[in-house]
Amino acid sequence: MTFKIDEHIIMEDADLVAINKPSGLLTIPDREGKDISLKQLLKNKYGDIYTVHRLDKGTSGVVVFAKHEAAHKQLSQQFESRETNKVYNGLVMGVPAEVSGVINEPISEHPSKKGVMTVYKKGKESITEYEVLQPFRIFSWMQFRILTGRTHQIRVHMKHLGHPIVCDDLYGDGKPVFISQLKSNYKLSQSMDEERPLLNRLALHSAQLSFTGLLGKPYVLEAPLPKDLRAILQQLTKWSERRR
Structure with missing residues (x-):
């Protein structure tokens, strides 16, 4: 994918750099090392760079890297001790029965599926914490606040709740969303051979990250919604208003 890193920098100072990561880009290199990662791009730009936390490949939004060891140690300790505030937005299948709530379910790696996590009592x-911001009958736009940082946590918890994240190929059906699902009289234009998806990526976005930097400096970092999520919300809002 074509990626100009300077266009995605939310802020930077002497201690850290915050990026609005696009969906489809790895945060750090995977085991195969074939695909480009955000960390590699940052190393190319800055030289030394230190991983503080990560986002799933399909998740977009705020991700922070430290520029030196002291910042890395201090920030990593905050993440481990749950002193950061992490807020996500996501589109899920269906409408949860409760408009807000807390999912407190332990997570571990699946016993037979490598790389897949599951709710497990041990x-x-x-x-x-979750809140339904806007229900759309067949989908819901939600806000999540994670108090722990487990792998795939929101995705696993929403599957457990019965409302997986839209386009989640691990914990949902992975199917893209088409405008023909929303418009009963939708007709393909003559210039198109087949309908293009309205959304074809994990519908999860790291919207806000708050923490304390070196010398007690407070950070509140926000990543605006990418174009694809804005577009599907616009279409869902129109569809919902027409059905009233």
Whole structure:
């Protein structure tokens, strides 16, 4: 994918750099090392760079890297001790019965599926606060605050709740969203051979990250919604208003 890193920098100072990561880009190199990662791009730009936390490849939004060891140590300790505030937005299948709540279900790696996590009573404590911001009958736009940082936490918890994240190929059906699902009289234009998806990526976005930097400096970092998520919300809002 074509990626100009300077266009995605939310802020930077002497201690850290915050990026609005696009969906489809790895945060750090995977085991195969074939695909480009955000960390590699940052190393090319800055030289030394230190991983503080990560986002799933399909998740977009705020991700922070430290520029030196002291910042890395201080920030990593905050993430581990749950002193950061992490807020996500996501589109899920269906409408949860409760408009807000807390999912407190332990998570561990699936016993037979490598790279897949699952709710398991002997797993690590995992807590997700959620709120339905806008229900759309077949989908819901939600806000999540994670109090723990387990792998795939929001995705696993929403599957457990019965409302997986849209386009999630691990914990949902992975199917793209088409405008023909929303418009009963939708007709393909003559210039198109087949309908293009309205959304074809994990519908999860790291919207805000708050923490304390060196010397007690407070950070509140926000990543605006990318174009694809804005577009599907616009279409869902129109569709919802027409059905009233």
